[in-house]
Amino acid sequence: MTQEQKDIISIEVGEVDTDGLRLWRTRQAVDQAKQRMEFQSTSLDTIMARATQALSWSVTVSCAFLALGAAQGFIWTLLIVGLFGAVTTICALVVLKPSGWVPPIQTPEWFLETKLSNELEITEYIARSYQTGIQENRKRITYCSRWLMASWCGFAMMPILAILVHVITKK
Numbered sequence: 682m683t684q685e686q687k688d689i690i691s692i693e694v695g696e697v698d699t700d701g702l703r704l705w706r707t708r709q710a711v712d713q714a715k716q717r718m719e720f721q722s723t724s725l726d727t728i729m730a731r732a733t734q735a736l737s738w739s740v741t742v743s744c745a746f747l748a749l750g751a752a753q754g755f756i757w758t759l760l761i762v763g764l765f766g767a768v769t770t771i772c773a774l775v776v777l778k779p780s781g782w783v784p785p786i787q788t789p790e791w792f793l794e795t796k797l798s799n800e801l802e803i804t805e806y807i808a809r810s811y812q813t814g815i816q817e818n819r820k821r822i823t824y825c826s827r828w829l830m831a832s833w834c835g836f837a838m839m840p841i842l843a844i845l846v847h848v849i850t851k852k
Contacts, residue, residue, distance in 0.1 A: 707804040714811030718785060721818045725782070728825045732776035735832040739769035742836070746843055758847045765839035772832035781821040785814030 743766035750759040787810065797803045 704801045704804065707801060707808055710808040711804060711811065714785070714808060714815060717815050718811060718818070721815065721822060724822055725818075725825065728822065728829050729777060732773040732825070732829050732832060735769060735829070735836055736773040736777075739766055739773070739832075739836050739839070742766075742839065743769075746840065750843075755847055757850045758843050761843045761846045762839055765835050765842065768835035769832050769839065772828050772835060775828045776825045776832065781817070781824070783814040783817040785811040 743762055746762040747759060747766075749755075750762060785807075787807065792803075795803065795806075797806060
């Protein structure tokens with residue numbers, strides 16, 4: 682291959698270090714972080730919806746069991762249903778408590794008063810802000826997931842133990 686042919690063949694490689702790869706990487710980091718935050722937000726919304734379902738089903742089933750137990754005078758059955766209904770409700774309410782969510786956004790004032798001197802530095806700062814939010818929000822999602830699981834376990838155990846206690850005590 683001659684030198685002239687080598688000059689004609691050019692492969693587009695996109696940005697390179699000397700042409701602004703750092704800015705491109707930073708923009709990619711912000712874009713990926715936005716997608717991750719959207720996923721986390723959707724995940725938390727799903728967990729909260731399931732906690733709401735656990736709460737509503739718990740109230741419905743508890744009321745039915747309590748009405749049946751009260752009509753028949755089944756004191757021990759009422760206590761078990763009341764206890765596990767309360768456990769389910771408390772766990773679901775812990776999930777629904779609005780706290781611990783970090784939105785990785787800057788205030789307009791921050792942009793107006795920042796001492797950072799160029800787009801690259803500002804974009805890097807925003808990317809780091811997203812990373813902090815992602816890490817903090819992961820804690821909230823894990824926390825809510827555990828409480829949701831406890832809520833559903835309490836809900837699942839309620840009728841099983843109520844029936845078991847009723848069979849054993851007949852009260």
